[in-house]
Amino acid sequence: MSTIYDVARRAGVSPKTVSRVLNSDGPVGEKTREAVEAAMRELGYVRSNAARMMRAQKSGIIGLITGAISTKNQPSTQQGLPDLYIVQGIQRALESSGMTVMIADTAGRNDRVPHLIDTFLSHRVEGLIHVAEYHQEVNLPRLPDDTPLVLANCFDAHGTPSVVPDDRRLQRDLVRRLIAAGHRRIAYLSLRPDMVAGRLRPQGYREALEEAGLPFDPALLQHVDFDQFEIGPQLLWDTIDRMLHLDQPPTVICSGNDQMAMMVYGILRSMGRKMPDEIGVAGFDNYRAIAETLYPPLTTVDLPYNAIGVRAGERLMQLISGVGRDDHSPVLVAGPVHWRGSVTELRPENVISFKTLREEKQ
C-alpha cells in the first residue's frame, strides 16, 4: 500500500504538501493540488490511520462490548438478540462524528471482559459502550479516567452513565391505553422478578391501575418463568387457567414480553377461547417478527432498542467532548404503544357497536 511519500514523489512535491491537500490545511497552489490528487488517484492511495493516530493522539475509534449469551443459554429470556438494534443505533449516532466502531463479544464469558478492554485500550479507543442483552445490572472493571464508558441497556452501582429502557413508564402507558379502551379486569403475567424487567414492568402496571382508581387484585399479577423447557408452558397454562376461572376473570392478559404473548395465544386457542372477542392479549417489546406476524396482530409497546443505541452513542460523544462528566443520572428511553388487533376497544360507545356486531353475527 502506497504512502504519502510515494504520492509526493510522483507529484514532484514534498510529503507535507500532500498532507496539506489531504487535510485542506494550509494554502496549496491550484496546479499542485491537481497534480497531487492525480497522483493519489493513480496510486490508489489511502491514508494510514495508524500514523495519523500517533501524531494526533486520537484514534477516532469507539469500542463496543456486547455481552451476548453463549449459544447454550443460561438466563435466556430473550432470544431475538436486540443487541443488534442497539449496535445499529450506536453506529448511526456515531457516524456523523466520523468515529469507527470496534466490536468484541464476551461470548457469554464475563472473565474475558478485562482482556477485551485491554485490547480496546491498546487501540486507544476514545470511549467504550457496553451493550447488554437485556435490561440488567452489570459490574465492569474500572477504566482509566480519560476513557469514558456508557452502559447501554444496563446499569451499575457506581453511577456509570447509562441508557436504559423506561420499563415502568412503557408498561404504564400500555395499561393506561387498555384502561382507556374500557378494560377493567387486566391480568399481568410478569417475567421472573429476578430480572429488572420483571420488577419494573409490574410497577408500571400497578401505577396505571392506581391512577385510574382501579383496585389491584393480587390474583391477576403472576410471575411466570415461561421460557423454561417443558415446565414453562405448563406453568403458563396453569396460571392462565386459574385466572380465567376467577369469579371476575380478566378481559385482557398483559404478557411480560411478546414471546410470552405468543405462547399465550397458543394456550388460549387450545382452551377454545377466541381472541380478541372473548379475551385480549397484549405484549411488550414490539418484537416485530412476532407482533406483526401473529394473528391477530399483537398490541404491544415499543421497547426502542434502536433509540437506546442512538442515545448511548450521543451520550458517549458528549462525555468525550467533556460535557456532563459528572451527570450520573441514567437516560430513560420510552416508545409508543402499538395498538393492533389483539385487544378490543370496550369503551361504552364501542361496547354497543361491539354487541350489535355480535348479534348480527349470530
Added chain:
Amino acid sequence: MSTIYDVARRAGVSPKTVSRVLNSDGPVGEKTREAVEAAMRELGYVRSNAARMMRAQKSGIIGLITGAISTKNQPSTQQGLPDLYIVQGIQRALESSGMTVMIADTAGRNDRVPHLIDTFLSHRVEGLIHVAEYHQEVNLPRLPDDTPLVLANCFDAHGTPSVVPDDRRLQRDLVRRLIAAGHRRIAYLSLRPDMVAGRLRPQGYREALEEAGLPFDPALLQHVDFDQFEIGPQLLWDTIDRMLHLDQPPTVICSGNDQMAMMVYGILRSMGRKMPDEIGVAGFDNYRAIAETLYPPLTTVDLPYNAIGVRAGERLMQLISGVGRDDHSPVLVAGPVHWRGSVTELRPENVISFKTLREEKQ
C-alpha cells in the same frame, strides 16, 4: 496514557528492554524483568497498537460490513436479523488468531459502501467480510489485491470467496424426513422467487419428492409474498384454503421460513383445523424465539447462521495466510432437522396407533 519510554525511565532501563519484556523477545535478566513489570503495573501501561502497527505493517484488524436493512424495510422478509449470529460466529473464529473486529453498517444505503471500505482500508484491515441479512447476490466495489474479502450469507458474480447456507440441501433433508414420517401429500409455500431462498428451497423440495418416487403436484407448490402488509395474510389464507380443498389435500404444509409458519398456525386455527393431528406444519430457519415458543413447537431445519460466521472467519484467515487464494467455490453450510411437535409421524405402524387414538377420543 503512558508510553514505553515512561516505563523505561521508571524501571531505569532502555525502551528496547521494555519492548523485549513485552514481547518475550531477546534475553532479559531476571531482576530487570521484574523491575519492568512492576513499572508497567504501576503506570497502568497498555501498549499502543498504532505504533506497533506502523513498524510491523500489520494491523491485526478485520473489517466487517453488515448490510442491515434500514428501519423502513423495503425487502424485509426477515426481521430477526440473523446478522448478529453470523457476526458472533465470525468473532469466535477470529479470536484465536488475536484479530480485532471493526464493524460498519450500511444502514440500508449501498452507496455508503465505498466509503466504509475506505475507512477500513485506512485502518489497514487485513481482511474484510461482508455479511448479508439474507441469502442474496451482492456486488461490492473492487478491493486492492492484497486485502482478501469473504462474503457471508451472500455471493457475487466474480467468484469472490463466499459462505452461504445450503438451502437446497436443507430443504431436501427436511422434506425427506417428512416423507420418512409417512407423509405423501406435502405442500410447499415458498418465499418469493426473486429471493435466492425462494428458488433453492423449492428445488430441494422437488428433489426429495423425486428421490422418493413421489409425483410432483404443481398445485402444492406456491410462492407467497406473505409478509406484505395486509395483502400478505390474505394471500396466504387464500392459498392454504385452496390447497385444503383439493381432492387430495396435503397432510403437511412446509413453509418458506419459520415466520411464515407462525402465520400458517394462526390461519389453520382460524379455519378450525387442529394441528398436528389434522394437518402438520414445518418451517425453515429454526428461528428459536418462534420455533420453540409456538404451540405445538415447530418442526423445522436449522439454518446455521453461527456456523456460517465461523466458516467465513476461518476462510478469511486462510486467505490472509495465503491458503486457497484461487479457490472460488462457495462454502455451503447445512444444519440438522429439528423434529418437534408440529408434524405427526404417519409411518405405517404409527398410522394405526394414530387412528386408534382418534377413535378412543371420540
Added chain:
DNA sequence: CGATGTCATGACACCGATGTCATGCCCCTG
C-alpha cells in the same frame, strides 16, 4: 524603490514501538 505582508512550499522533528547492530561483561577453555 524599499519595507512589509501574503502565499506556496519544504526541512525537520516527533508520535511509540521494534528490528538491527553494537557494546560491555562474565565465564569458560586451551
Added chain:
DNA sequence: CAGGGGCATGACATCGGTGTCATGACATCG
C-alpha cells in the same frame, strides 16, 4: 592469561503522517 562465545543491554533508525518553523517568490503600499 589471552581469546572466544554467550548473555544482557542500549543506541539508532524506521514506519507514515503532521505540527512548527523557515524560506523564497511575489504583490502591495507608503
